[in-house]
Amino acid sequence: MTEHELPSNLLEQAVNEMSRLPGIGRKTALRLILHLLREEKKDALKLGESLTKLVNDIHYCTVCHNITENEVCDICSDSARDHKTICVVEDIRDLLAIENTQQYNGVYHVLGGIISPIDGVGPGDLTIDLLMQRLEGEMPDEIIFALPTTMEGDTTNYYLHKQIAGRVDKITTLARGLSFGDELQYADEVTLGRSLVERIDYQTS
């Protein structure tokens, strides 16, 4: 369909930009943009304007690299939280997911990605330098790695561990095992194997 040239350069450019987003192809981009064009002009303008404003005015917390509107984010400036425990996450979606559990009262460090050579993301693209500075200044008791359980997540875990080992007393990572509601027969071998190896004492669980 999109083999045929679009009838307007403006449309072509918008479709090109939209289809650079992950999982959005040219057909989908055109569909979304045509939907936008059918709206009232003042409503249709809001998406572009809010994106431009966001990219121009976005601030990252100078402590943990969370997105914020202030110099320091709400979590880092909350004195009721435990500033001696730092949870390292890939991006703010994971931070929000952990906040939603209401099981964590420490602070965070947002890496802004994970090491992925295929996508051209190396350690230098992440906020690892900032994390190392925090270790010097804040002397945390514990660092928790809360990274994805993927090849890239494990690579990042490994790299961070090598950098941090010896500087912090306690380095932990999220437990791996069966998910809530999992049936054993459908669990993958790696997960089931690890949940056996790292089985928990029934008295303490």
Added chain:
Amino acid sequence: MTEHELPSNLLEQAVNEMSRLPGIGRKTALRLILHLLREEKKDALKLGESLTKLVNDIHYCTVCHNITENEVCDICSDSARDHKTICVVEDIRDLLAIENTQQYNGVYHVLGGIISPIDGVGPGDLTIDLLMQRLEGEMPDEIIFALPTTMEGDTTNYYLHKQIAGRVDKITTLARGLSFGDELQYADEVTLGRSLVERIDYQTS
């Protein structure tokens, strides 16, 4: 995940606007926007800017309502095309699909939607008035309805037919039947039934 409040109003607004697009939920919107924020600022700005520019500067062909950068679109201003045949389509995606077949040399009329009471789209929201004016001025020999084969498409066909009947000698609609590569046993009953009723003389096909 998104139950938890986003840590920035700017981000909240961008996610809200993005998730108004069809098929984009809040989780997806946040993922797309975080992807954008990981890019270089000058690249990240392009999406918002191109959307704003598109919505502000978009032109519709004054003849057929196709998207164009000029007063009249390339198709309407092409004297090599048959201006006595008008093909009525829902939007420019369908126009592009027909152009790709290279089987059509007439002109188009872009409705900008189809009648869909559920979505709040009535005849007044479409370019039907413009089409009626064209019939007066251009006196076409044939109008082809090339609308979706859905309930909404059929409703629009019916409405247009009632408006146009008597004003144009020939009113046609796209043939319905088996698709290229279809196997009879898997075709739905309506399609197979119509392909029987409207069977084509073997000599002429």
